[in-house]
Amino acid sequence: DVVMTQSPLSLPVTLGQPASISCRSSQSLVHSDGNTYLNWFQQRPGQSPRRLIYKVSNWDSGVPDRFSGSGSGTDFTLKISRVEAEDVGVYYCMQGTYWPPTFGQGTKVEI
Amino acid sequence: EVQLVESGGGLVQPGGSLRLSCAASGFIFSNYWMIWARQAPGKGLEWVANMDIDGSDKYYVKSVKGRFTISRDNTKNSLYLQMNSLRADDTAVYYCARGVGRTPDYWGQGTLVTVSP
Numbered sequence: 242d243v244v245m246t247q248s249p250l251s252l253p254v255t256l257g258q259p260a261s262i263s264c265r266s267s268q269s270l271v272h273s274d275g276n277t278y279l280n281w282f283q284q285r286p287g288q289s290p291r292r293l294i295y296k297v298s299n300w301d302s303g304v305p306d307r308f309s310g311s312g313s314g315t316d317f318t319l320k321i322s323r324v325e326a327e328d329v330g331v332y333y334c335m336q337g338t339y340w341p342p343t344f345g346q347g348t349k350v351e352i
Numbered sequence: 353e354v355q356l357v358e359s360g361g362g363l364v365q366p367g368g369s370l371r372l373s374c375a376a377s378g379f380i381f382s383n384y385w386m387i388w389a390r391q392a393p394g395k396g397l398e399w400v401a402n403m404d405i406d407g408s409d410k411y412y413v414k415s416v417k418g419r420f421t422i423s424r425d426n427t428k429n430s431l432y433l434q435m436n437s438l439r440a441d442d443t444a445v446y447y448c449a450r451g452v453g454r455t456p457d458y459w460g461q462g463t464l465v466t467v468s469p
Contacts (some may be wrong), residue, residue: 279456282397289447289459290397301457333397337454341413344397 243267243336247345254328254350262348264334271338273323278337281310281319284347286317291351293332296317326352354378354458359361361463368467374416374431374448382406382426385451388433390444391462398444402451404417413420416442438467 244267254260270277281294292301294310297317307322321328329352334345360372370460372388388400401412401422410422421434431448449456 272454280455289461291459292455292457295453295455295457335397335455340411341399342454343399348397 242341243339243343244254245334245336245343245345247265247332247334247348250346250348252348252350254321254324255264255352256326256352257323260324260350262319262332262334262350264312264317264319264345266315266336268339270317270336271314277313278284279310279312279317280335280337281308282328282333282335282344284333285327288330290333321350324350324352354450356447356450356460358448358460358463361446363466363468364438365469366439366467369434369436369460370438370465372435372446372448372463372465373432374433374452376403376429376431376448379450381429385448386422386424386431387432387451387456388420388422389448389449389456389459390442390446390465392444395444395459400446403431427445435465438465440467443467 246265248263277297277298282290284290294302298310309320311318331347331349333347355377357375385404387402403410403422419437423432443466445462447459447462449459
């Protein structure tokens with residue numbers, strides 16, 4: 242299975258400041274169809290996961306534009322341009338290029 | 353509005369069985385492949401199983417293969433997970449999710465399964 246490694250695992254942040262989470266995969270996530278199936282999920286305390294970003298850099302509906310995704314191959318990043326209080330939670334990267342899809346360990350973002 | 357509502361979780365003894373259900377609404381259920389994922393207490397997310405739109409293609413992760421069965425009833429807009437021979441390490445919140453492309457987009461609120469004597 243493809244191993245997804247996130248860093249850091251804990252991210253203390255300051256309101257209004259930027260934040261960045263890294264995700265690395267054990268092999269390239271470029272699919273034979275040319276797409277890269279790397280997604281980001283947010284899980285607020287006590288809630289179910291919510292997809293924020295799909296295929297590296299595409300926003301889901303309703304996701305604030307302070308969130309952005311980038312990267313290619315095996316290295317990916319989720320950035321929050323200015324952290325707000327509602328951004329507290331755990332963020333997971335997930336690859337869907339290979340089966341089974343696999344998740345990173347999660348990065349806990351706290352103020 | 354897309355809604356996925358899981359039910360059927362609870363406390364079960366090791367070796368026991370449970371059947372989880374997921375009621376879908378707000379979208380054309382028969383047009384989407386569906387997923388079960390789980391999250392052990394305080395841990396990360398794990399893919400459990402998925403099924404295509406008509407049930408002809410199913411996938412299970414190794415740890416549940418031969419013990420769990422995913423199924424769906426498109427006439428009832430429902431997804432199921434039959435779990436047999438349950439073990440302590442199956443204890444988790446179980447989520448159903450809708451599949452789009454090669455990724456889940458919407459997730460339910462989850463149902464807790466606790467396997468304990």
